[in-house]
Amino acid sequence: MKPPARPSRASLLHWLFETSLAIKGLLCSAEFLAGFGLLVTPNAPIARLIYWLTHFQIAETPTDTLAAWTQRAMEGFPVATQDFYGWYLALHGGLKLAMVVMLWARILWAYPAAMAVLAGFVIYQIFEFQHSGSPFLLLLAFFDLLMIGLIWQEYKALKVKRAAKAATT
Template sequence: MKPPAHPSRAHVLHWLFETSLAIKGLLCSSEFLCGLALLLTPNAPAARLLYWLTHFQIAESPTDTLATWTQRAMEGFPVATQDFYGWYLLLHGGLKLAMVVMLWARILWAYPAAMAVLAGFVIYQIFEFQHSGSPFLLLLAFFDLLMIALIWQEYKALQAKRTAKTAAP
């Protein structure tokens, strides 16, 4: 049998879902690992590492905004703040990583739960955007809205497959 010349809409949407899950999995894994690193690294070595990473750029270009801002932020980065960000990244990344794993495992109840979790993130990102004005938050919100749509589409397809399997003799 000859394969179709063009993939079906369902095939493309499934590919987008799988690709989005892979991207989300990479991002939340790195978020989880960064949180873990912040919790396990004492404050002074973290500050020295950040200084080492940025001081060459500042020496080369004293007006480099990002490097200067990073060094100033690290100067005011007490242990309590480091712990907060460590726990936040660990829990936020861990929750999303668990969600990705359950979706890859095709656990049916995880689909509505993932949509609810992502909707909560979208609300939070839009709320924070109103305060900070960061376009990055809008980009994250857009990606999460796209994920919600893809999860919904995948959920409907999975339900239809399972219904067809149970209805077949």
């Protein structure tokens, strides 16, 4: 009995590209929806929701630092700050969502544009990491760098396919 064939490097890279694109699409959709939600929801219901979500935990464990921090953060969450985060998340998520859709549609100029956009995000994330020290920003930067590499591989493969197709027609 013959063992199953191992996938080629190109097919593995394509699978990684498609998988990471799906993950990126889900995350940026959630980001866009969160931003939109912040823009259309008045500040008071958000404050009540945060209080409702955390007060049971604080009543049960008065030393719960995450719940206490969340409540304190909400107290300092004025409408102007809510609007800023709403617009930021909606525009940031919307831009990335448009990028994902164009890559899935295999629009050729979107590949270098997406790499440039992601490179800008990486620079911003590293800059913010230097100020905040949040390892989450480094994780995002690493994921975006991985995406840049996968987009580059996919872009090269797509150009070769299109060149071969153009040569046969």
